[in-house]
Amino acid sequence: MAKRNNDNQSIQDVLKAFVDTNNLQSGLDKVNVREAWANLMGNGVNNYTTAIELKHQTLYVQLSSSVLREELSYGNEKIIKMLNEAIGKAIITKLVLR
Template sequence: MAKRNNENLSISDVLKEFVETNKLDRGLDKVNVRDAWTKLMGNGVNNYTTAISLERDTLYVQLSSSVLREELSYGKSKIVTMLNEELGKELVHKIVLR
């Protein structure tokens, strides 16, 4: 059985320590990127988004509309900036629209 510490810790500190100890940062980043995409792009784009995946520093977004894909390709750098601001860290450096 694990030894119990007598010091009082906040739940957020305990969760941060748990995430760091178990190396869960990368998985949480993937989930946070999906949430940020959904929040920033709105219903119009989300209706045509079929898959979102983060691999290293590249965000792969699969879209079912070629017209929308072409439209979004003009503003890739702006989307990267908006996503990183929403996430609070430089996580995405490149977007690939499929």
């Protein structure tokens, strides 16, 4: 029977090492951005949001309402700042509303 190692590690350290080893951070960032958008924008904006995609620090958000798209474009920098704060790191540098 194999012996057990007595190297105690926290779950946080083990998961972080797993994410780093398997290059999963970019996928986790995409999920975190989608969740942050849904939480910050609320149901009113989420009902008109059809797609959210993060590519190379640019967040592409597709909206079904041109009026809402125009309204959100006025607060572009504020939205980027709020999303980055909700995620906990500066992932997004540019927001494109389609």
